[in-house]
Amino acid sequence: MADLKTSYMGIQLDNPIVVSSSGITGSIHGIERSAEAGAGAVVLKSMFEELILAQSKDLEKDLSTAEHPEALDYVRADLGMRLGPLPYLEFIEEARKKVSIPIIASVNCVTPHWWVPYARRIEEAGASGLELNISHFPQRNGENSKEIEARYAEIVQTVCDSISIPVAVKIGFYFTSLWSVIEDVVAAGAKALVLFNRYYAVDVDLDTKTVIPAMKLSSPGEFHLPLRWIGLAAKNLKCDIGASTGVHDSENIVKALMMGATTTYICTALYKNGPEYVRELRDNLSTWLDEQGYKSVGDIKGLALRNTEDEGKLLTRLQYVLALEEASKYYKF
Numbered sequence: 001m002a003d004l005k006t007s008y009m010g011i012q013l014d015n016p017i018v019v020s021s022s023g024i025t026g027s028i029h030g031i032e033r034s035a036e037a038g039a040g041a042v043v044l045k046s047m048f049e050e051l052i053l054a055q056s057k058d059l060e061k062d063l064s065t066a067e068h069p070e071a072l073d074y075v076r077a078d079l080g081m082r083l084g085p086l087p088y089l090e091f092i093e094e095a096r097k098k099v100s101i102p103i104i105a106s107v108n109c110v111t112p113h114w115w116v117p118y119a120r121r122i123e124e125a126g127a128s129g130l131e132l133n134i135s136h137f138p139q140r141n142g143e144n145s146k147e148i149e150a151r152y153a154e155i156v157q158t159v160c161d162s163i164s165i166p167v168a169v170k171i172g173f174y175f176t177s178l179w180s181v182i183e184d185v186v187a188a189g190a191k192a193l194v195l196f197n198r199y200y201a202v203d204v205d206l207d208t209k210t211v212i213p214a215m216k217l218s219s220p221g222e223f224h225l226p227l228r229w230i231g232l233a234a235k236n237l238k239c240d241i242g243a244s245t246g247v248h249d250s251e252n253i254v255k256a257l258m259m260g261a262t263t264t265y266i267c268t269a270l271y272k273n274g275p276e277y278v279r280e281l282r283d284n285l286s287t288w289l290d291e292q293g294y295k296s297v298g299d300i301k302g303l304a305l306r307n308t309e310d311e312g313k314l315l316t317r318l319q320y321v322l323a324l325e326e327a328s329k330y331y332k333f
Contacts, residue, residue, distance in 0.1 A: 002289035003296040004282065006040070008240050008263050009166035009191040011102050011128050013040035015282050016257065016297055020244060020267035021046050021106040021133065024275055028091075028098055034270075035099035037278035040263065044095065046106040046133050047088045047118075085118050092125040102128035104168070109155060110136045116162045123163045131168045132159060132190075133197060145176040153184040160189030168242065170194035173225065182233060192240040193233055194265060195226045217268040222246035227259055231315050234260020234302055250284035257297055258304035 004015035019042040024030040026045030034042050088105075095103050105127040107118070122130055134152050143151075152171065160167050169190040175181050182193060203214035223246030230241050243256035244265035253264045270277055285297075294300055 002286050002294055003298075004040075004286060004289075006262055006297055008041070008242070009129050009168060011041070011104075011166065013102060013263065014038070015040040015285070016261075016263045017253065017278055017281055017285075018043060018104075018242060018263045018265050019270065019275065019278065020265040021131065022267045022271070024267075024270055028094055030275060031095050031103075032098055033275040034278060035101045037276045038282045039101060039275075039278045041102040041104055041128070042095075042099075043104045043106050043131050043265070044088075044092065044127075046108040047085060048108045085121070089121055089125045092122065092127050096126040104129045104131050106131040106133055106170075108133040108135065110134070111151070111155070116158055119159045119163045123165045127165060129166045129168060129191075130159070130163065131170055131194065132156060133170045135172065135197065135199065149175060149177070149181050149184070152181055153188040156185050156190050157188035166191040168192035168194055168240075170197050170242075170244065172197040172199055173229070174199075178229070179232070182229075182237070186237050186239045190239060192242060192262070193237075194242040194244050195229050195233065196245050198222075198245055217271060218246050218248075219268075220246055220248045220252065223248075223252055223255075227255060228315055230256060230261050231259045231305055235305055235315075250281050250288060253281060253285055254288055254300065255304075257300050258302070260302040260305060262301070 006013050006016045008016075008018075015038065017038070017040050019025055019034045019039045021043040022045060024034065025042045031042050031044075092103060092105055103126070105122045105125075107122075107130070109132060119130060132155060134155055136148055136151065152169075156167065156169055167190055169185050169192070171181065171185070171193070173196050185193065198218060201214040201216060203212050204210070205212045226243055226245050230243055233239070233241050240262040241260060242263045242265050243252075243259075243261040244267075247253060247256065247264045247266055248269045256264050266278065266281065269281075273280075289295075289297070289300070
């Protein structure tokens with residue numbers, strides 16, 4: 001039987017299947033089901049910076065009208081630690097006690113302001129690693145692209161300098177120069193990149209004529225974009241890579257590993273099939289490796305890059321003519 005073990009950011013995993021930050025990993029029950037099914041690790045549901053800031057503003061407003069205004073300065077000194085983060089730290093501690101697989105905490109942040117002291121508390125709570133889910137929606141009259149991109153590296157460096165557990169960075173792909181952001185994030189101390197994040201979407205309700213959230217799960221067709229960038233990053237950077245978005249079956253897992261990924265993040269497939277689907281993914285991966293004559297997942301990591309002649313052209317060029325030729329196989333005029 002093939003050895004599925006892998007090392008992710010220096011954390012030893014029994015296999016490369018990681019349950020993504022989601023509603024599944026937002027409860028102890030979901031985490032236990034994932035662990036029992038054989039997940040290599042879980043990323044806890046994210047703690048959002050906006051929640052802390054919103055609570056902070058509400059509390060400051062209440063305190064500013066209190067009879068003892070000096071209390072405001074006292075509470076401000078440790079405001080971020082007194083609100084939403086504390087239950088999250090307790091959640092980490094409980095998860096750590098319930099399962100033996102690595103627990104990776106996750107924070108969704110847009111600034112480095114709150115996360116230095118909080119990252120230290122996450123480490124103290126027993127998290128094996130920390131995933132920074134960084135997202136910033138540019139405003140029309142706000143910062144320019146250089147300032148936005150620089151903020152990503154600033155957040156990563158600030159957090160990495162304050163803790164000893166490894167940090168992964170999960171980002172989207174909407175950048176003027178994605179490659180520049182990726183390089184800066186790794187240089188700032190990230191031990192892993194998670195490619196890619198899926199952003200919150202909106203829709204219009206035709207009955208109420210209002211803007212509403214559009215909750216759409218990923219589809220297998222979305223897998224090709226991260227696959228390209230996994231190959232580029234694996235070929236040029238010294239960091240681990242997690243494949244995220246569009247990973248729905250064991251075939252996707254094999255492809256991601258062959259392109260150079262260290263782990264594969266699973267979410268939508270578990271929403272549809274339950275956390276127990278991890279067991280099927282793991283068993284199918286093991287069976288495929290055995291049938292192909294490979295002894296471990298390490299044997300196939302980056303294999304597609306090594307086996308492809310002049311793979312650089314396929315990864316860095318749009319290949320418009322080749323795309324047309326491929327399309328002609330399916331469309332007859």
